[in-house]
Amino acid sequence: MGQAQQLSHVYPRGSRVDDRGRIEVGGCDTTELAREFGTPAYVVVEDDIRARAHAFVSAFGAHTDAFDVIFASKAFPCTAVYRLLWEEGIGCDVAGPGELTQALAAGVDPARIYLHGNAKTHAEMAQALAAGVGYVIVDNLRDLDLLEELAGSRPGAAPQAAFLRVAPGVSPDTHPAISTGGPNTKFGFDLAHAPAALERAAASPAIDLRGIHLHIGSQILDTAPFRTALEAVAPLAAGLPEINFGGGLGVAYGAHDEPPSIEAYVAAKVAAVRDLLGADVRMVDEPGRALVANSTVTLYEVQSVKRNVDTYVAVDGGMSDNLRPMLYNARYEARISGRTGAGTRCHVVGKHCESGDILVRDAELADPQPGDILVTPGTGAYGHAMANTYNGALRPPVIFVSGGNARVVVRRETHADLLLRDVG
Numbered sequence: 356m357g358q359a360q361q362l363s364h365v366y367p368r369g370s371r372v373d374d375r376g377r378i379e380v381g382g383c384d385t386t387e388l389a390r391e392f393g394t395p396a397y398v399v400v401e402d403d404i405r406a407r408a409h410a411f412v413s414a415f416g417a418h419t420d421a422f423d424v425i426f427a428s429k430a431f432p433c434t435a436v437y438r439l440l441w442e443e444g445i446g447c448d449v450a451g452p453g454e455l456t457q458a459l460a461a462g463v464d465p466a467r468i469y470l471h472g473n474a475k476t477h478a479e480m481a482q483a484l485a486a487g488v489g490y491v492i493v494d495n496l497r498d499l500d501l502l503e504e505l506a507g508s509r510p511g512a513a514p515q516a517a518f519l520r521v522a523p524g525v526s527p528d529t530h531p532a533i534s535t536g537g538p539n540t541k542f543g544f545d546l547a548h549a550p551a552a553l554e555r556a557a558a559s560p561a562i563d564l565r566g567i568h569l570h571i572g573s574q575i576l577d578t579a580p581f582r583t584a585l586e587a588v589a590p591l592a593a594g595l596p597e598i599n600f601g602g603g604l605g606v607a608y609g610a611h612d613e614p615p616s617i618e619a620y621v622a623a624k625v626a627a628v629r630d631l632l633g634a635d636v637r638m639v640d641e642p643g644r645a646l647v648a649n650s651t652v653t654l655y656e657v658q659s660v661k662r663n664v665d666t667y668v669a670v671d672g673g674m675s676d677n678l679r680p681m682l683y684n685a686r687y688e689a690r691i692s693g694r695t696g697a698g699t700r701c702h703v704v705g706k707h708c709e710s711g712d713i714l715v716r717d718a719e720l721a722d723p724q725p726g727d728i729l730v731t732p733g734t735g736a737y738g739h740a741m742a743n744t745y746n747g748a749l750r751p752p753v754i755f756v757s758g759g760n761a762r763v764v765v766r767r768e769t770h771a772d773l774l775l776r777d778v779g
């Protein structure tokens with residue numbers, strides 16, 4: 356009998372390899388989970404999300420009482436995740452009415468919901484205001500028109516609390532597709548146009564302008580750009596009571612990735628706000644990926660092992676359950692549950708009709724065989740969120756695990772679901 360091993364920090368906290376080489380997450384054997392719930396499946400370790408949520412709240416709490424941590428829910432929008440984070444004291448931002456509907460269904464207090472969007476429709480803004488969202492993030496002049504029309508016509512209602520989103524012109528070292536605050540972006544007002552928008556918002560009786568919002572991008576592994584970005588918007592933010600500093604903290608996708616800790620990220624942002632805006636300013640932070648990415652592993656079953664020039668290990672999912680490798684060349688790890696040791700250099704590929712449907716390039720797997728259960732860690736952010744039905748794939752279930760127990764919180768899609776909208 357071998358020795359049980361810990362896994363790298365890419366896996367959910369508390370994960371281990373048991374003495375048969377099986378990967379255990381949340382006290383559950385992934386091979387058994389695959390048998391019980393089928394594959395592909397997202398397996399989420401509840402306690403991992405709770406621990407990260409707690410770390411964010413206590414890291415801010417160590418510096419100030421005037422803060423709000425909200426979940427950038429686009430990273431993992433499902434009712435059970437909203438509810439779990441809400442239980443940990445974390446509200447959310449929503450990109451539109453779909454996420455809003457899920458957040459409300461989970462019991463999130465609308466006063467702790469922040470409405471985003473760079474193309475909000477009239478109906479969407481009306482729905483969000485009717486639901487009582489606490490804050491609207493104003494992205495463009497049309498948002499100001501809509502707020503003036505809709506918030507301004509609510510009889511006896513208080514003005515709508517809002518932040519003005521400003522792109523500080525700072526591009527951190529991340530993939531261009533997830534860099535959002537550069538000098539030429541579709542998000543928010545650039546520095547040239549922000550002052551007029553700010554003046555208009557501040558003067559509007561329909562709007563209670565709380566502060567500036569900035570989000571420079573995602574998967575950021577160095578805290579320095581946050582201060583640079585705040586420096587750029589500080590002249591606009593000065594004198595306003597709050598600042599919404601977006602999200603952005605990067606995570607480990609590989610065993611050698613060492614992102615800043617939650618505590619270091621929070622300390623850097625708090626120090627920047629204190630130094631540049633003053634100690635009394637209330638801070639809002641919108642972490643997405645850092646709350647959920649490492650909480651989750653995806654389970655697949657190996658279907659074929661093919662030796663062409665390279666070796667291709669094909670699994671029963673792919674770009675329909677994890678689009679990030681296709682979108683950003685994102686790198687993942689993979690391991691076979693029930694077998695240890697490096698062995699075969701191969702590419703883990705999906706089942707879809709695209710040569711680019713490669714989940715893990717240059718993986719090292721221990722003698723992969725059809726029927727093996729393959730585990731990819733770090734799939735909690737933007738996995739379920741971007742899942743799709745390409746090639747008629749059925750979107751996987753989300754399984755919560757804790758203390759050795761497992762429960763389905765999103766069921767697997769069915770072929771009947773695929774036919775539901777085909778009405779002609």
Ligand SMILES: Cc1ncc(COP(=O)(O)O)c(C=O)c1O
Binds near residue numbers: 430535642
């Ligand atoms: C406005 C906004 N806030 C927060 C986030 C969350 O970013 P992250 O997942 O990197 O924390 C995003 C992500 O795209 C975003 O667009």
